[in-house]
Amino acid sequence: MTNMARRVTAIVVPGLAWATHFIAVYALISAACPPRAMIGYSHLVATVAAVTLAALAACLWSVVSGWGKTDNDLGGAAFWSGLIFALAIFADAAILFFFQGCGG
């Protein structure tokens, strides 16, 4: 893989991590909350925490790969992409800490 291809991958991977994380959180909330209530709230929180760590790790890889790089080879874009998506992933998961259950 060339440097440029690696940078492009580093820009896109955090986005894919965010998308996977978002779908997972949405699906888990839909599974945990009525009408089916297939999993308990504690399971929901634990699973979201695990998925969040994995997604943040993907973002971290981009941040590290773009660290100190210039815009000439899109290194800066990889860095900022990792950072922005890490924030978005954290915000999507953080909502669970403010609630005790599906009802609020």
Place this chain on the structure above:
Amino acid sequence: MSVVENPSDYSGTRKGEDKSFEGVWDTPKGIRRLSSVSHRVVGRRFIYTGFVFFLIAGFLALLVRTQLIVPGNTFLDLETYNQVFTMHGTLMMFLFAIPILEGFAVYLIPLMLGARDLIFPRLGQFGYYCYLFGGIIVLSSFLFDAAPDGGWFMYVPLSTSAFTPDVSADFWLIGITFAEIASVTAAVELITAILCARAPGMSLAKMPVFAWYILITAFMIAIGFPPLIIGSILLESERLLDLPFFDPALGGDPLLWQHLFWLFGHPEVYIIFLPAAGMVATMLPTFVGKPLFGYGFTVAAVVSMGFISFGLWAHHMFTTGLPILSLSLFSAASTMVTIPTGVQIFCFIATLASGRPRLTTPMLFILGFLAIFVLGGLTGVMLASVPFNWQAHDSYFVVAHLHYVLIGGMVFPLFGAFYYWAPHFTGRMMSERLGRWVFWLMFIGFNTTFLLMHVTGLRGMPRRVATYPEGLGWDRLNMLSSIGSYILAAGIALFVFDFLRHKRKGAVAPRDPWGAGTLEWLYPPVTPGFNFHAIPPVKSREPLWDQPELLDNEAHRVEGVMRGIRDGRRETMGCDPVSGEPLYILRLPHPTWIPMLAAFGLAVLFGATIASFYWVSAVGGAIALVAFTLWGWEPSDSGVARDAGMGHRLPVNVVDRRSHTHVGVVGTVLVLMALFASLVFGVLYLWNVAPGMAGAARLPSVLPVVGAALAGLAVAGFGQLGRHAGLKDRFAGAALFALLTAISAGLALWALWAALKPIDPWATALGATLWAMAAFVAVNLFVTAYCALFNAVRRLSGQVEAGQCLPDFNLATYAKGTGLMVVATAAIYLAGALQGGAG
């Protein structure tokens, strides 16, 4: 595998017409002009047609404002008012905003990237005629006194047969779905063009930032439009066939429509905003005289917005009773999208601060954009907050917010873009003096109309009411808003006058009239039809600023690759998608009527369906099928190598994953996967929200489901084997595997039908959705089988020569996508069958 490494000369290449280089690229004259496939002609058609829809929609908006100018007004009756505001939103969102921006992209992208045309010119022509015919279908509803009146979002149950028994909703659903084909085809075309046809040396890091914006937007269209297409097909099926997708009595859910609609609808806001922001990012450095601040920030911000905008859809549904946790998730995502948006705005402001901006007319519109869009963004953050959203929902506050975002974020940059690129279209400059009048009239008119609407909304006025009683504190605000709308309209009228005037009386534009740095200004306006005599190597994001040799010479003397032609064909250069290095020669089609015929066939199919003339629909479908077959039948050009100049010897139409047709097929499979995922979402959603009805549904038969999965694997496997045989020039083997692919597709089709036979699609919504999923997969299996047979017939009839295995290569990718869908469908059926009561 690839045959790039060892391309060979042989005499089998097709020759074009015996014309000069200029003659080959000439646009046909007279009526034959309609057969033109040039990106410049098609792009301008999109722009002009979109602008006509804008004027019509604007006129409808004036009718709305005139009705609301005083309380208790009877200027429009209630039914007409509903039709007028529905058509205003529909035309603006579907037939103006996206098509006109795509028109600019279709026109500008090849010029900016150093290509002679888009890669799939016939697809561009096809898309344009789909858009035109779709728009005509929607507008013709006025002639039949059946204009849609259910709002631009067509909510169910209002739009179901029970509450809208006439054909008005059918006009909307069928016409808009048809017009959306144009957007999706343009998306695939733009993705491929940006990745596969750039000037030598133009890596992704040296690409003009506008191309990044368009690339991300095109991906968003490819993924964002399918949910609405599926939703529209489900709703039309409910109306035509009584299938109960949205009927709560049978396990359906009206909210499924809202989910599908807004899965499209919210990304659409960004699909509209991003290209316009890309225009700003292109124009702004020109008037500041410095490169865009933070290219990397901007790329990261655009990519982030592209993704995160898909996580906001439910904030349009905060008042529908979603679980509190879901509300919080969507509220968080809605808030987070402001970060990349803010990064982008700060990049623009920093660029402004880096030089002394020239206050030209386009620059005024850019400043207007910044002021208005930032205000719209701030009210967007307010609406992302659930408690505030509950209060402001469906009030005029939301109307004000969305107009600040859409007019500020898109219309102001668009008008700036008209002034900026008009010399490119016409060779003449629009008037700076009139331009300033246009700007100030629009700016004052816009803010008078919509700033006050925030207050009107906070005072409690709901949207979509045809009139209101006096004395509620809304009278004066509405009067001022209506006066503002007339001022705004005056600005637009003045613009139309200026545009028409400048075509004859405007000052002749010099070369690079604004002192821009991007490649579209290399030639003096109007650029010749072939865009570049020779395609110059690019070493910078602003080549006209950083490579003096480009402007020091006359444009036609600039050094570059592919000067002239040898075979009398339209050609441009194909590149490596990442590095931009020359990879192959792309042969492009000449003017043809076939895409127009295909679009006409589909228009007949769709139009006759509204009128319930189903045999006419069948004729239309047959016309389209014949046209598509003729389209694909032309002899292949691959397998030849040519000197391209500057030391490059390149093959024609490379056969590997970087081939433009393969990238196009991948883009198409992406769209199909998004369509399929929308159906999977529908199945899971209904299964989840109506457990009782899901339990009542009959189950698919297990054995045929397993058979379908195996047949799906066979479709993918034989497709792949056909690719291998083709790459090794094994003619009989490739034909045999193509036939086996077609047979496997037929078997998969039969197995799916056998699996679903026990399920009555009219009994439950879940059953109907399972059938819909099977029908979609069946269409893909049919296309796979048709293409496989097509390839086999071409080989058996001697149409294919050594090294011409691109169709086999591409079929394998399509077959794998279809096989994956079959297996996923079988897995869902199997899960239901094994769990009992789930499916």
